[in-house]
Amino acid sequence: MKKNEIPKYPLIWRKEDFFIKIYSSIPNISTGILITTDKATFVVDPGDGILRDLNKDVGAVTILKVSDIFISHGHHDHVGGVWSLLTYLSVMKKKSPLNIYYPKGCLEIESIHKAFISVYGKELSYPIVLKPINSAKSFKRNSVTIKPFKVNHRELTEDSSSTILIPSLGFKFIHDEKSICYGGDTAYCDSLAKMAKDSDLAIIEAGAKEKKSQLHMTIEEASQIGKTAKDYFLVHVPE
Numbered sequence: 001m002k003k004n005e006i007p008k009y010p011l012i013w014r015k016e017d018f019f020i021k022i023y024s025s026i027p028n029i030s031t032g033i034l035i036t037t038d039k040a041t042f043v044v045d046p047g048d049g050i051l052r053d054l055n056k057d058v059g060a061v062t063i064l065k066v067s068d069i070f071i072s073h074g075h076h077d078h079v080g081g082v083w084s085l086l087t088y089l090s091v092m093k094k095k096s097p098l099n100i101y102y103p104k105g106c107l108e109i110e111s112i113h114k115a116f117i118s119v120y121g122k123e124l125s126y127p128i129v130l131k132p133i134n135s136a137k138s139f140k141r142n143s144v145t146i147k148p149f150k151v152n153h154r155e156l157t158e159d160s161s162s163t164i165l166i167p168s169l170g171f172k173f174i175h176d177e178k179s180i181c182y183g184g185d186t187a188y189c190d191s192l193a194k195m196a197k198d199s200d201l202a203i204i205e206a207g208a209k210e211k212k213s214q215l216h217m218t219i220e221e222a223s224q225i226g227k228t229a230k231d232y233f234l235v236h237v238p239e
């Protein structure tokens with residue numbers, strides 16, 4: 001990616017049946033990512049608009065196959081579409097379980113889930129299984145190995161005088177010896193640098209406006225990490 005270039009969505013990458021489509025990754029607005037293989041259908045960071053994008057692009061049959069949702073952190077631009085996606089799956093009579101993986105302590109996901117169950121619990125057509133993650137232990141879903149890793153995502157305190165670390169993860173997805181590393185939102189951190197290195201695709205946020213920030217990476221910092229992978233996308237670039 002060239003310096004200062006704002007990515008044009010959707011961003012698409014494919015190696016045989018390992019496929020990723022990033023519908024959107026705009027800071028403060030929305031994120032929405034679909035990952036598929038022959039056997040797996042995952043959604044990552046379903047921000048606002050994800051149901052609209054999936055419906056337009058892949059349709060109900062594929063949406064009903066979604067077995068796992070991966071949440072990097074609870075900011076609204078990463079979880080804003082969860083409620084509508086969960087509701088749609090029930091309206092369309094999904095039967096198989098849906099797992100939601102998220103960083104342990106992510107209040108937003110647990111609150112959305114609690115409210116959702118209190119409204120729709122009795123009529124829900126499928127089980128929702130919350131999977132809080134608090135370690136770097138890898139696990140397998142369908143044909144894909146998932147390696148979660150902690151990243152350094154912060155938000156400003158109320159008076160903006162300092163920043164606090166929030167529960168936040170990146171994920172490395174490995175299928176057929178090919179790997180996709182998604183860093184979520186993060187300042188520069190060694191865990192991401194390590195996981196992105198030699199990945200077939202790295203997806204790195206570059207959300208800092210110009211100067212170095214404690215909250216996000218500059219395009220320069222993000223590219224530095226991206227270039228250690230075989231291919232990379234810079235995302236979350238401010239418009």
Ligand SMILES: [Zn+2]
Nearest residue numbers: 073075153185
């Ligand atoms: Zn964020």
